[in-house]
Amino acid sequence: MRPFHVDLGIARAATLEAPSHDGPASWTEFRPTPMTATGETMPAILEANGLTKRYVLGRRMTEALRGVTMSVAAGEFVALMGPSGSGKSTLLQLLGGLDQPTSGSVVFEGRDISHMSDAQATKLRRERTGFVFQAFNLIPLLSVRENIALPFTIAGQNPSRGELKDRVRQVIELVELTGKEDHRPDQLSTGEQQRVAVARALVTRPSVLLADEPTGNLDYTTGGELLQALWRSCDEAGQTVVLVTHDARAAAYADRVLVIGDGRITDEIVLGRRVDHSAAPLISRLAQIGL
Amino acid sequence: MGLNRLAWRMLAARPLRTLLTMVGIGLGVGVLAASLTLGAALDRSVDRTVSDIVGRADLRVSAFLESGLSDAALETVRSTEGVATTAATLEHRTFLSTATGDPQAAVTVLGVDPATYPALHDLTVVSGTGFAASDVQVALISQELARHDGYAVGSQLSILGAGGEQQLRVVGILAGSGGVSGSDRVALVPISVARQAFALAGASRIDIQVAAGVDPATVSARLAQRMAEPYVLSSPADIAAGLRASSASFQGTAALIAAIVLFVGAFLIVNTLSMTVGERAREVGLLRMAGSTRGQVMRFVFAGALVLGVVGSAFGVILGTAFAYALAHTVSAATGVTAIVTGIDPQSALMAGAVGLGITILGAIEPALRAARITPFEALRARFDLPSVRRSRLGWIAAVFVLVGAMALVAWPPAIAGSGAERALAVYAVLLVATLLTPFFLRPLARLLGLPVALLLRLEERLARGSLARDRSRTTLTLGSLVVGLAMVVALGWSAQAARASANAWLQDVIPGDEVVSSIRPIGPDEGVRDALRQLPGVARVTPIGTFDLAYRGYRVDAAAVVGADFLADGRLHAVTGDRDAALRGLDAGGTVIVPAAVAARLGLHVGDTMRVALAAANHVDLRVSAIVERSIPATSGEAVLVSWADATQSLGVAGADAFAVRFTPDATAADRANLDATATQYALEANPVERIQGAVADALARVFGLFDVLAIIAVIVAALGIVNTLTMGVLERIRELGVLRAIGMSRGQAFRMVVVEAAVLGIVGAVLGSVVGLVVGAVMLVLGGGFAPVVGVPWLPIEIAVVLGLGLPILASIYPSRMAARVSIVEALQFE
């Protein structure tokens, strides 16, 4: 039994029973979340401590985050859910070093990244993180292969040779786009475009992949394919994934779901690693907490 | 929301773009206003000069000899059929006696016929009276003389004459300079008084009014038959034409450049309005959804254009004043025709402003039509770029520019309408076609010329090239304007080079020596100067040249006495008709003349014709035209006809040589040359190597073309303003892309360089196309200007300048947009849709 409660300053702290590792799965078959050889939960790769973020627009001030503390373990698949405007995207951007918090800190691989210089942040984005956004991820004039290899090109490496070439090929296989390498983004369906974005985010083997509603514009089936690809990278290659989503069916791929409301983490739902990604249990949990 | 408010907001939303566009229009209007103001000033100056010179006379017969026209000659003129009124004038410069005036400053005394002079010349009397028929010993003086020396009506004027002082009474003061050109200290006296005072007969000149219905040309032909004395005939039309001709090509080129700057400015306007419509497509869609009509939408685009046009044109008129001063200064220095610019000429300002506004409105047509086609549904589309709305159609743009060309023709200075307009039209057509062809060259050229950049900045180059390919018509207009500006730099540079080369080739072709030793006084053959120079070491040949002028059928013709054998031996001169060798060999014996082609055309002479040169005392000498040569020795007002020393000294009154052409032996040393210079100095001569003479010619040309270069560079600057706009627009459109790129690890430096590289690729392509188009335009200008000769080499220097400008200015223009790209906030860019 691993009791755990969510956050500290939450209005409605929810303490949930985590599914036991040894007992039979109550609602579905699941596999344990990643553990070290000694059976410990993997150490946190990404931590947020008391994060706040304020946007000032003219005389109006928005408090997008009001004190978020959370952590993501290496190899974990975490979903962030919450209503529109609750601060999901803001949190994801801070976690990936795209923006700086008003207060609090983000510790990534043991390093505080919340007040880095732009050069340091660029290096971090190049080497340690991968991003997928809801739409318009791709550079229209570049082919699929060029888009995927873009992080290497940006870093000044030649992606058409040796190991990098293999890596590009591998991620193309992973997202099942073999044969479309030379297409332009506008020759692809929206789902395929998003898979290209995932491949590009994965090609550098980042420590964390951060995805902001990558299935937001996709229908059920194509969204499923994308999530499968994400899940495979996590499950097979140990890729850490943080996924922002509105959709419980997408969140159901995660090991753990953090629910955000009004700039705070209000709930945590542990689903564990499951081969079948049925959303039913998550939906019922969400229903319990009134979402 | 009011549509006008929307028009205003769309300009205010992009203040930089609006400002740059206004500056661009302003520069175009400014150059045009200046060119028109210059034209008006030149016209005024020519008219004033002509009326000062000949008044209302149809013809003027002037004395060729210093002794003036004899009474017999005056009588011949008066009795010539077709002559109605004549006014003989005796002009003499003298001084005033100390008692009554300033003895230091000369006075021009004009002896006029009180009865007929006022009929042909305006005499504006500001105080006192004019001449009365019975008056003697009276004078009318110019205002300037009265003011300077303190005379009033009734004053005594004491002039120095042949037999002492002459006392005259001032009866009237004439406005300004008294209607006499060339002097403002003028005293008009009855001609009888002048003759007596200076002990002269006849007159300096006689002005003629022909009888009604008689062609002045007929009268001049009759005069040529009847006049035995040497004389020079001129007519107001000839004088005006001569004055205009000397400034016409200058004015024509200035007008051409004005048209080009406006052409480039029009690109800027179309591009700006296109971008604005593209950006505002969504708002326009919403307006349409809310019930706005197409007409209203179009009106709002035109309202925006109007604001740009009015403010830009107003700015241009102010700029034009400054340009006009610079132009007037240069034209006066370069051609000797004074153009007085006291500010912008209101009519020119109005015309330039109207053209500026007209072009702006024309440029708005295509974007306005495109805005009107926006459907309400476009408002529902999420994306920022709406390809169908954003892209302008090149066909339309071509039509607009043809209209702009037509407008330029309307504004074309009428004084230079002839060859200038046709040359300008050809140049304009070449530039338009070149612009419309640029999109076809852009891709391959960008790829090829981007290669060296790609070696260093692979990613930036790739993205930059893609960005250029995004919006074909926008890139076309931007690149097109750069190409046009650079092409003008190359074409004008080439013209300058051609002018220099042909001047050099001319000197090389006609001067039989390496050095010209010149004297301010004629050196007679018995002075031994020629022998002294010839005996110096290293000197192969010394040939004397004596320049003078002669009178032929009322023309003053430049002439030079030369040794034909020396020209023959030195290999100078090229015959157009006639046998060069025979003509040169035969020249020294006397009785023949060698005529340069330009003079032969003016005088209507052919090989074998007899040129009857009028001499003093009704004598004459006949010279047979033995050859017509391509070019001859440069003289005061053109090229000289060549005669023998025998004729020159025996019949034509030439006292001696005023120059010696010195040819060195091939093994002459620098010391030999220095020695010649030293010897020349001993004889009070000035030695000038031919290269130095060429250098002086080149300097004079450089002054004129330097100004044209400045104007052409203005066109390139306007193009650079367009590049700022286009690159900025490119960054704004790609802001989301930039956000993504930055999110996956692009550094600020890379984002910055991406835009710089885009500008650089644009610049390299522009420089290459600009140079090629410039060569075509240059060839057109040279062929139509008649200056295309084999001596004209490839204009490497202008091409280098174009490349430097083509690379430098776009990169400079990219600083603002690239900083903008570097400063994009990732988070905001990602939210941007």
Ligand SMILES: Nc1ncnc2c1ncn2[C@@H]1O[C@H](COP(=O)(O)OP(=O)(O)OP(=O)(O)O)[C@@H](O)[C@H]1O
């Ligand atoms: N750049 C910004 N400037 C000002 N306010 C902002 C900015 N970005 C976000 N906000 C505000 O911060 C709050 C949180 O925004 P955020 O985008 O993080 O929400 P979200 O949970 O991702 O919503 P959605 O599900 O709609 O994407 C919102 O109220 C939003 O208006």
Ligand SMILES: [Mg+2]
């Ligand atoms: Mg969001």
